[in-house]
Amino acid sequence: MSTEDRFQRRITARDLLEIGGPLKQQIERGSVYCVHQVASEPKYGRVSLSNGKLCIHRMEDCQIPDDACIVNYEEARTLVDPSSRQTFLELGTNGATLGRLIIRLSPDTKGAEQFALICAGEKGVSYANTKLFQVHHRGKIYEYVGGGDYEYNNGDGGKALVAGLELGPEYERPWVAGTVRGFWGLGSSVSAQFFISTHDHPAGVCSPAFGIVEEGLEILTNAVQCSTDITEVYVQDCGIILNS
Template sequence: MTEGVKRQVEAGLVYAVHQDQHGLRSSRITTQDGRLYLHTLQSQPAPLRAHTIQFTDVVGALDCSSTLVFLDLGWAGSTRGRVHIRLSPDTPRGRQFTLLCTGQRGHTYANTNLLEVCYKGREWERVKGGDYQYNDGRGGASLLPDLR
């Protein structure tokens, strides 16, 4: 990345834009620790003075054998940590997880609740959450026809 582009990203002036049945949406592109981060699509246009690129150009450039996604975890109105997850998008669950992180199909993990911690402190520790349908653990709708 050139110094000029790096300064634009660091200043919050680079956005990816996407037009589909959900309307015009935009996604911030930020940098942290030398990594570029594509945030979830929001139902708003990019700021007027922002530099924009097509969302599909960014997502299309991803290595399809392995995708690194992130979830910002927060409570009490502020972000408390970022969890990175490496996915295999050649599986239905991996594809759906990526779609929910990016918001490409409209639904997203943004503002969903963490519902439970399982096996805390033991092997296979995990959290349950991300119910984008009802946000209370009852949801289970699939974005993809080959995933139940």
């Protein structure tokens, strides 16, 4: 019996777009999932609805109800407009949820592509359960927060998962609060890490930048102000948004 044959009902991406009635109720109950094969093993990402946005939470190895509705991840992913992608990072501390950052990614850049696939857990690893590891230049206009070490969770790792991460003019953005950027160069071993600016820097330019926090930046800035140890703040969950 195949993985998908275990379930009573398979749905399509079109079903997700036409959400309503019983399917909406099932999503709200947490029993609609995407299924994705990673290294020949099935991984599952829960589908949720938040403020009208359909979200796919990161793929993971988990038990799901036998009566769950499932949709193929590759099919669901076609609903995402590559020119205007959104992802989310849900932050928490000491077991409590702080809130969600909604991040709009730049179109057609390798940096944005990598960030999205790690948020989705598409390659078998994600930012979930990784801590923020440093506040750089605390209190200065060029303050920013680092995170995303999915390998060692201490700022020493986070190797690239896509090829072709090279600096170019498409990655240069004004240094404004909420700018999301990476850190890479020839031979960099931490290319999957991300850094989020918390203040505007009128004369500054961010590179390599690939996104902007559109919602929830105050959650991060409050965490910086209230936490003497930013490593107590971590990514509880992450994923991609379908109808952004």
